[in-house]
Amino acid sequence: MTKLAWIPVCLLLLGACETAPEGTTTLHEPESPFIAFDIWVKAGSQNDPAGKEGLAALTAALLSEGSTTEDNYNAILEKLYPMAAEYEYNVDKEMTVFTGRVHKDNLEAYYTLFRNHLLTPAFSEEDFERVKSQRLNYLERTRRYGRDEELSKELLFSMAYAGTPYEHPEEGYVESVESLTLDDVRRFYSDYYLRNNVVVGIGGGYPEGFVQRVRQDFDGLPEGEVAPLPRPVPRIPNGIEVLIVEKAVDATPISIGFPIALLRGDADFFGLMAMNSWFGEHRNSFSNLYQVIRESRGMNYGDYSYIEAYPQGYRTQVPPTNVARRHQLFEIWIRPIAMTAPGNLHERTLFATRAALRELEAIVDDGMTEETLAATQQFLRNYTINWAATIDRRLAYAMDDVFYGIGGDGFLASIRPGLAALSLDGVNGAIRQHLQYDNLYIVFITRDAEGFKQKLLSGEATPISYAGEKSAEHMAEDELIAGFPIPVDDENITIIGINDVFEAGPPR
């Protein structure tokens, strides 16, 4: 059998883009047997009209999982099936993307189906009912009962962005989605799925002339202008503002955060990226929070922090792509703290919160050291290569570069030099400029919310016990953690019941 040599240029040319037609991003890797698509519609949940929260997401779902004028949905499933190919969509605050990957043997058949979903959707009433019903089930049941930690993060973002177009979850509220009609979807499509509002991304081993053809197809979308929305300006919390969700749980997730004025591409970004990696690298034992709360105390499954939105972190080891935003939070995610004996859930929850806040105070006040910065630079140098191992992810990063206006060889290629150029003073200056610990939003999901609130307000120490022996040094540190202050006022604590969460609006 003839063997073909295929050395992906990917890792040598991360993010490299050739000259492409306007409104098109390409990442040509001619030897690759795969072709990836990433079609970006410049509209997201921020564009949902008031009272119709969830419309952008429902629109994308219907396009992706509905019939086209050429094929009904069953016929589409039939055609996709022998290729074992599929496509996905994702709706974030600012971006809607439709993505897919196919082997070049099947490119024509696949592309035709993929294109038709976006350009000639049927908007069938039956498909609409099916997709809407699935989403409502998620909102009414799964979101509230499936994964408390994901819900706590969504609540944190909703609190932090109160009064801005980022406030509502991408999927919307129960009542707003119930009210959506097929006409709403048609209108959203005709308002935003416009020629100049769609960026076409194509990567991998596509044939000559293919990019031009795809762009031409998408140029068939109607002309029209979309008025840009102003950048969201969230309110800095007034001291510590707490939301407690009342729910009969055996384990409590904790989400902590506050707005930061920092985006990918900013001068301080790599400094904060290094800080964040050392402080709370996603799902990695390298992280300081992980070491303090999980590794040496065994309190939960993991503890991480973020300087960019990281939705559905439980599903992935690598950063999500195409969730680019014009505003970000600094976020700490403490995975559920389990009750280990009857009645000790609240003590343990507050202990873990105190441990995280104490570490936050330390990094803000003391900064990184030469050693921790060097270790982080060394770690990230190779680790970040894993973020873009496949053509679809490399393409998605290139699309995000367009969002952030990052030119040259793109963000991925800038990571190594960006990290290498960091100085300790620069990093610590950036930490002091962007991070603080006085003004925070915190979300808890726990049982006996009122009892928890009183314990929090009392300021009493919340020590924990261990199944095994701990050193004197460890116990001395525990005493400091157990009594670490969480200054919070009664009027800054809100309690809501689980079945009210995202029912008609944000938690207030």
Next chain:
Amino acid sequence: MRVLIKLALALTLAAPALAQQTEGIFPFDYRSVELENGFKAYLIPAGAPNQIAYVSMVRTGSRDEWEPGRSGFAHFFEHMMFRGTEKYPNYDAVTAGMGAARNAFTGSDRTVYYLVASNEYLEQIVDLESDRFKNLNYSESDFRTEAGAVLGEYQQGAMVALRFLSERVRDTAYDVHTYKHTTIGFEADVRAMPEGYDYSISFYQRYYRPENVVLVLAGDFDFDEAERLINQYYSDWAPGYVPPQITPEPAHTAPRRQTVEYPGRTLPRLSVNYQGPAWSATDRMAVATEVLGQVAFGTNSDIYKKLVVEERRVQAFDGDFELSRDPGLLAIETLVVNPADVGAVEREIMATIERFKEELVDEKLFEDTKSNMKYEFLMDLETAQQVAFSMMTYVINTGGIEAVEDYYRELDSVTREDVREAARRYLVENGRTVVTMVQAEGE
């Protein structure tokens, strides 16, 4: 070195008729290494320049937890493997220094450890990984601490509806086989884990032995160098594997039915299960059973199109006939929109089963399914890690990767009559367990 790949051509052959292949399906050249102590390694050049995926596959999982009170232990032990040795007391710091992506996961039949790293660290990785398999060393205090992290892991997914249901299905459908419990284990056993230090040492000594572990090294590296390193670092690992005392589940003599309450809001979930065969690359009926699951209950099946797309009575529909090392369950799971409709949905499933026992599957659907199964395999061979992971099924079930070719040859020769025979043989009333999960009163 040049990374050779025949993927493109293999896929060309696979489409669309998928006739008998003269060449194998696995598009990479590889070399196997077998040491005297029984340790096996497979070296596969694949993926991007300078990257390697180093994947250690232990043929032990929650299936091997045969002693009472020890459910969840294989997974717990996976955590302990990151707690260091005398030579490398801080595994995390060493791998962080490499910038390696590393993790592990446990299933019913497997515990898998992986590192994805730059090939400049190959020797250090061989040393580090062989060392923890040979010389793991942790204190009882560390052990007890880690048990807390496992409880946290149990809790973070405890209310995910499918996991909740899966625990009840297994508990109902098995009497004696260890598949009765899920990989995370029963909650009471998880809470008792801190007391299991001595047992953990015994677990390590019985299962973490060279005869029971297979290394798949995929990526950009030199064959001879890798083989030399494997010989150097793994040859002194003493054999001594002690097989678990698993009791086979007998064929049931009557169908089973159970309703369970989910302590939160949910639509009814209906789970219909049958006692199936064990995985095999060469048993025609086993391979035909996997085809049956796709044609009868996959996303392109008549019942899926009818119930999910056309009538919208079911929101999620999944036929999982993926086989395991010992005979396991063939599962059909649905999320039913209207609680009053559960019985009718079950009757639709039964009618489908009867039809596949009587009739031959549609020819186009049958051929499309074979194509689908091959593309599923071939589409996931882009990175070194994916290539290594794609070999997991074969390693875990047979101890080597050679069976990949047997499997796809067998798949080629499966006929529509075989699929009908598989339905007749396995989708039988006495082997059936039906579990319905409903919302608890008051929720």
